[in-house]
Amino acid sequence: MPAVRVERLTKDFGELRAVNEVTFAIESGRIFGLLGPNGAGKSTTLAMLSTVLNPTSGGAWVNDFDIRTQPDQVRRSIGIVFQDQSLDEELTARENMDMHGRLYHVPRAVRQPKIRELMELVGLSDRADDFVKTYSGGMRRRLEIARGLLHEPKVLFLDEPTLGLDPQTRNHLWSYIATLNRDKQVTIILTTHYMEEADRLCSEVAIIDHGRIVASDTPEALKREIGGDVVALRTSDDARMLHRVQEMPAVKSAEMRNDGILVKLEEADRHVAGLVTLCSEQGVGVASLAVHKPTLEDVFLHFTGHTIREQEASGKDRMRMARRLWRR
């Protein structure tokens, strides 16, 4: 049974079709990434899955509960971390956690030890009784994730979990997320516009652009699909090597460039040794050899025809900016 099943989910805002017949399924225990630029429909999809927004058409089931007819059961079985912080800064971390537990009807006897355990898990135990306003961005995120897990959801939604964090904190958070997924067996669905994040964390990625899913698979398969790896080879006798390389079974194509031979092949790392051996058999010296593996960036470009772009600021983005300035 998939943890999340989405079928032709569609959302219109007036004339604008924000989410267009999106279909996917997430197996239990996976980390699934919705990858796309701002305004692609990622957050809208999450909002519908968390029953905050009603779909225009189509349907979705979370833990087998219908988002249209069983919103309360859906809400009880998921945890959410929003793109915008939703902590109360005037309260302590523990009070925030406690409030959450009460809202989700977690009995007091369970609540207290569970809060301790989760704070431990995200490494905030020693700061549990500090006000959230004294927390750094990364700590706030960790607290929000811990809070989202308090009522033991089977699925955790993370909307741009590392947005606005510095690279080091981001790395840290990634290991926390991976650990949670492994140790707690929580299915995680996250939205991101960071390629690296999707690549590092997700066992499956759906690329979403203008409300449509344009490709969906494991990151490796997606990269394979766009035509494999590229090897740039420079030798002491390129003209002679070109023919030999073209005869290799693994090679899809090889062509002459003014700075060497460009070889296209799948799983280049496995054939690098073969290339070098081939050269030495022919008595040709290898001047340089570089393997370029396609990144999700290349994948995104391949499927959408453009690089991941920043959309112009909406009213909400402006408010977000104002808030950041205000807090400074």
Next chain:
Amino acid sequence: MDIVYTIWMRNVKRYLRSKPRIIGSLGFPLFFLVILGFGLNSVVKGPHMGRGYVAFVVPGIVSMSVLFTSMFSGIQIIWDKQFGFLKETLVAPVSRLEIMLGQTFGGATSALIQGFLILVISLFLGVRPASALGVVLALGFMVLVGITFTALGIAIASRLDDMQGFQLIMNFVIFPIFGLSGALFPIDGLPAAMRWLTLIDPLTYGVEGIRYGLTGAAQIPPLVSLGVLGGFAVVMVTLGARLFRGVQI
């Protein structure tokens, strides 16, 4: 009930911890009290001002303080629903009504404390309430005013997406409600048209009720004030709950 209590508790904790805000929002009413009260004390004489204008205006300033605090705590959810804890409550498996009631009672509680502080300060300015029972009655009216206007604030905030309309609300809702309420002047000396306006202003009944409690005299019978203000409270809470249910995040 547990949820209402949780949200209420959160609001009260926040309020009590924001000492600068408490002190800051005492400034404006205090300014009014001192400038108007003492400035006009010797000039203004009226049929209802047997104990001087200061004594007359204290209930008005208390009402103002309650009005402002409750409206602000209601309207502040514009911010809170998008960038704050409220968003977390809106996706929890709890009903919107519980959240709305928790917010309303929370706002009303802060407003009550704020109004009570003005009352205490006025003691030091030499204005003695008529009786202890009267003070209790006044506090009761303050609670009703607090509930009415926090709910109105929530109703307005439910329909707004950003703070741009805030100035508009300030100038065309809060100030008129305050100005027309008879907080600063006796209402029966007004021209007919304006008197009519004061009588549809919920705060008028709050001011009159609090004034009756503190000074022992009012131009509207206290039971009428209680009934009308109670009615307004029910209407506003219903309206607020209805609009709050439609909030999209």
